Amino acid sequence: MTTTLPDAPGATTALAAASAVLRRNWGGAYTVPATGLYPHQWSWDSAFIAIGLRHLSARRAQVELDSLLSSQWADGRLPQIVYDTRRDDDYAPSAAFWGSADLPGSPAVPTTGLVQPPVHAWAVWLVHVQDLRESGRRRFLERAYPRLLAWHRYLRDRRAAADGLAAVVHPWESGTDNSPLWDDALARVPGVPRAAIERPDLKHASAGERPSGKEYGKYFWLAERYRDHGCADVDPEHPFLLDDPTTNALWARSELAMADIAEALGQDGAPHRAEAARIVAAMEMLWDDGLGTYVARDRATGALVRKATVGGLLALLLPDDVLPAGRGDALVRTVLGRRFLDVDGATPPIMAPSYDACAPDLDPALYWRGPAWFNMMWLLLEGLRAHGRTDVADRYVGPMTDAAVREDFPEYVNPWTGAGHGTRSFSWTAALAVDLLSRHTHPEGADTP
Ligand code: 9WN
8 A cells, every 4th residue: 555644735625525524514512423314413423523523623522522411311321312303204213212201311302212332531532632721611521521420330330240341232332233243143133123114214325235124123123122121221131232342442442531531630540540451351251362353242142253343453442551461462463464454465455344354244335244434444543553553554544534535425435445335424434534634644745654
């Protein structure tokens, strides 16, 4: 791969295009992921969006996170979706499906009862350090910290088993909805919900790029089951309960950010660092030495789901002094190896596929079963940098941001060609392009070796 960091003039054009997407998708208090396909606020989207927005307006980035944090449930959970009821016919399941107002402890705004991966504390920290003055002036950390504490407490008290790992109760909670990690567990889930299955998503992305009708039946059935048990995390027979590597790695990374936040507020960061170490130690149960990655575990059977997915690599975001000895190197080897970036291969991808490139059932256009996603690639690049591989990370910034702009900020891309799939003008693609272009542009307009 010869392309390296983008040059300054190219970056200026790309930044303008990405900023325009974020402006169009901004609704006054938050940014929708996409105006057609995803017309509400999504939890981990807002965190990634804020990471990009901080370069354009620290205030807007704070407002983005504030609005999500203010939709917190009494038990601390941050909801997967905060609904704009004016658009309730445009996405399914709708606010009417969840009826959150009838559920104990729900916030004043309509939301789902599910959650998404906890990347928020890290996003809050990155937004804070971007503009200390604006953060201080608006008391951003003071407001965010207690809410983040409650959020992490929810994960520990309501989602973690005695062994310390947090489980997801629905594939949507992993953020990697139709990942092959969930196939075997979903096989146990009935596929005929009581509610009619609406698919407004298919107006905005082709059926071959979205989860199937069969999967949607199971998604709705599971959501109904969780809702009908009050979203209370007390259903002993809930048929989908898996320890997710994405959720747990981001939880650990966010605990390190919580330590920074606590210390910036004059409080003790040590309990958060201990919590990160505790989560990482628990994640040993998910380590698959053969694949060189973390995998999922099905709580119903206790079995590991031995499939390599991009989410299994995110522990790379944790520094060597938190990871077990040699683990950082092992993860770097897997990221650069033939299952993902295949740096020594004949046709290396421009971005890491979401699923093992060596798996015969990889589909480069189908959602979380092969395409490359910008948030995951951004996380991998951060992880490579955290492990001293800035040289490698730099090589991907140009190709990745080029693909983002050329394809009109697609939701996901073919990892090898960069061809866009899913919806376009997708907010986190634009936001993370803003972040990469703002931080890693080559000032002279020449290639970096
Ligand atoms: C369900 C909003 C979300 C992302 C997820 C992505 C997709 C939703 C869907 O879009 O999921 O949450 O309807 O497919 O998988 O990661 O947060 O962008």
